[in-house]
Amino acid sequence: MTIIFDGKKLRDKILNELRLKIANFDYSKRPRLDVILVGDDPASKIYVNNKRKFADKIGIRSYVHTFNNSVSEDAIIKKIKEFNEDKSVTAILVQLPLPEHINKYKVINAISPQKDVDGLTDYNKMKLYSGGTPFVYPCTPKGVIKILDENNIKIEGKHAVVIGRSDLVGRPLAQMLLNRNATVTVCHSKTESLSNITKTADILISAVGKKLIGENMIKSGCVVIDVGIFKDENDQTTGDVDFGKVKSNADFITPVPGGVGPMTIASLMSNTLELYNKSSRL
Amino acid sequence: MTIIFDGKKLRDKILNELRLKIANFDYSKRPRLDVILVGDDPASKIYVNNKRKFADKIGIRSYVHTFNNSVSEDAIIKKIKEFNEDKSVTAILVQLPLPEHINKYKVINAISPQKDVDGLTDYNKMKLYSGGTPFVYPCTPKGVIKILDENNIKIEGKHAVVIGRSDLVGRPLAQMLLNRNATVTVCHSKTESLSNITKTADILISAVGKKLIGENMIKSGCVVIDVGIFKDENDQTTGDVDFGKVKSNADFITPVPGGVGPMTIASLMSNTLELYNKSSRL
Numbered sequence: 001m002t003i004i005f006d007g008k009k010l011r012d013k014i015l016n017e018l019r020l021k022i023a024n025f026d027y028s029k030r031p032r033l034d035v036i037l038v039g040d041d042p043a044s045k046i047y048v049n050n051k052r053k054f055a056d057k058i059g060i061r062s063y064v065h066t067f068n069n070s071v072s073e074d075a076i077i078k079k080i081k082e083f084n085e086d087k088s089v090t091a092i093l094v095q096l097p098l099p100e101h102i103n104k105y106k107v108i109n110a111i112s113p114q115k116d117v118d119g120l121t122d123y124n125k126m127k128l129y130s131g132g133t134p135f136v137y138p139c140t141p142k143g144v145i146k147i148l149d150e151n152n153i154k155i156e157g158k159h160a161v162v163i164g165r166s167d168l169v170g171r172p173l174a175q176m177l178l179n180r181n182a183t184v185t186v187c188h189s190k191t192e193s194l195s196n197i198t199k200t201a202d203i204l205i206s207a208v209g210k211k212l213i214g215e216n217m218i219k220s221g222c223v224v225i226d227v228g229i230f231k232d233e234n235d236q237t238t239g240d241v242d243f244g245k246v247k248s249n250a251d252f253i254t255p256v257p258g259g260v261g262p263m264t265i266a267s268l269m270s271n272t273l274e275l276y277n278k279s280s281r282l
Numbered sequence: 283m284t285i286i287f288d289g290k291k292l293r294d295k296i297l298n299e300l301r302l303k304i305a306n307f308d309y310s311k312r313p314r315l316d317v318i319l320v321g322d323d324p325a326s327k328i329y330v331n332n333k334r335k336f337a338d339k340i341g342i343r344s345y346v347h348t349f350n351n352s353v354s355e356d357a358i359i360k361k362i363k364e365f366n367e368d369k370s371v372t373a374i375l376v377q378l379p380l381p382e383h384i385n386k387y388k389v390i391n392a393i394s395p396q397k398d399v400d401g402l403t404d405y406n407k408m409k410l411y412s413g414g415t416p417f418v419y420p421c422t423p424k425g426v427i428k429i430l431d432e433n434n435i436k437i438e439g440k441h442a443v444v445i446g447r448s449d450l451v452g453r454p455l456a457q458m459l460l461n462r463n464a465t466v467t468v469c470h471s472k473t474e475s476l477s478n479i480t481k482t483a484d485i486l487i488s489a490v491g492k493k494l495i496g497e498n499m500i501k502s503g504c505v506v507i508d509v510g511i512f513k514d515e516n517d518q519t520t521g522d523v524d525f526g527k528v529k530s531n532a533d534f535i536t537p538v539p540g541g542v543g544p545m546t547i548a549s550l551m552s553n554t555l556e557l558y559n560k561s562s563r564l
Contacts, residue, residue, distance in 0.1 A: 157474040190439045
């Protein structure tokens with residue numbers, strides 16, 4: 001019997017646990033998430049509203065600071081520095097993408113690592129990549145690890161194959177799996193004979209954004225995690241895995257939508273609380 | 283026919299090329315390598331002398347600054363900061379290990395990334411791990427890539443299996459191979475059924491420090507790079523690979539001693555010249 005993961009259910013369980021913890025805090029001392037939104041990208045607006053909605057639900061104070069498209073890099077960095085200094089701000093998030101005239105790298109690294117809720121500053125990345133402990137882990141990879149842990153899927157010693165090497169998902173996820181003692185393979189667009197490698201995976205994670213994983217590409221009984229999400233030719237939201245054909249051969253599989261996606265917001269909220277708890281100990 | 287790599291020959295070729303380039307500089311403007319040596323570790327003294335010897339040979343000015351075992355962390359960091367400021371210093375190397383009372387992490391990160399000849403500062407590591415370009419690459423991994431390139435061994439698209447995940451060799455080497463578009467697997471002490479994975483390698487790199495790779499663990503025709511080096515029970519210097527039994531099945535193999543080892547010193551010298559050239563362009 002294949003287990004089909006329910007991302008919304010786990011998300012809601014995590015958010016409820018966070019809500020109960022936060023309910024113990026004084027109102028004025030609750031964790032606070034400050035989001036910087038630049039420009040008019042409609043998708044970014046939807047994402048930011050969604051983050052606010054979930055923050056509100058669980059008692060995290062959230063503020064969105066909007067800048068128009070022509071704002072200077074310096075103005076954004078100045079605002080971030082204010083938040084770094086402000087003890088009432090727990091976590092800072094810069095919604096990506098930024099307009100082209102703004103150096104994303106500089107803006108992200110203006111965030112204090114202790115308030116870097118996405119785990120994207122050099123400090124937090126470097127900790128992760130050298131086997132250390134960042135203040136928090138990036139949200140989507142953290143969500144994937146949470147899926148494995150909550151479903152008692154053993155990571156140590158297992159062969160995890162990650163397809164995709166983006167800075168936001170593939171690379172950090174490979175490191176997190178390695179730090180958890182998986183044997184880790186990273187595949188990508190230049191990989192020769194991909195299916196020979198995917199067939200050796202105990203845990204197969206695809207984070208590419210196109211239909212890639214067919215029924216003959218997995219080992220029977222493996223765990224399949226689909227991080228890809230895009231619209232197909234019929235404008236339907238879908239993932240990298242041919243879900244209908246692959247699922248009967250896997251022991252555990254995540255669908256798209258409703259699999260990894262909802263976990264990202266749960267990670268963002270739990271990262272905010274982690275930063276809060278770490279800052280109170282400083 | 284198996285090709286057996288000759289590390290001393292390639293080292294000498296590289297050093298000779300460097301020597302010819304450096305011969306064009308005024309004496310007072312030649313690259314300069316400053317080494318910090320703390321304590322009485324006999325092995326460290328031998329390594330440092332060896333580095334000086336090769337630097338002298340090719341015209342790099344080198345200075346060794348020795349501190350006794352009880353020196354304070356602050357005193358070492360003060361010296362490093364002087365070298366950071368001193369325009370005549372091209373490259374700074376802190377010989378490891380350091381005494382236990384000294385924080386290695388702090389000392390290394392006191393080195394300006396532009397003078398970090400071992401590529402060990404956070405800045406240079408972070409560049410490497412996010413797919414960017416550090417000022418220089420760490421010496422041993424750089425030597426391994428050089429071996430592959432000089433022998434026209436294709437990296438892109440090939441399956442490279444790295445055994446070992448140390449901060450000095452395994453992790454940075456895996457990243458360098460990934461940045462060169464190899465499909466990369468990292469194995470380690472927790473890996474289950476290691477030989478199933480090593481048998482799928484086009485390029486197998488072992489960096490462990492014990493006899494690990496036997497004749498039944500490789501795919502016929504693969505490339506075998508042995509980074510391990512240790513003394514066996516008969517006090518003979520040897521590597522991770524059972525060279526006598528493995529070599530006939532490989533297309534290309536590096537021996538120990540005389541394989542990867544000599545390449546590390548070649549990398550150190552070429553890194554010094556790279557830092558020199560980059561600093562003149564600043």
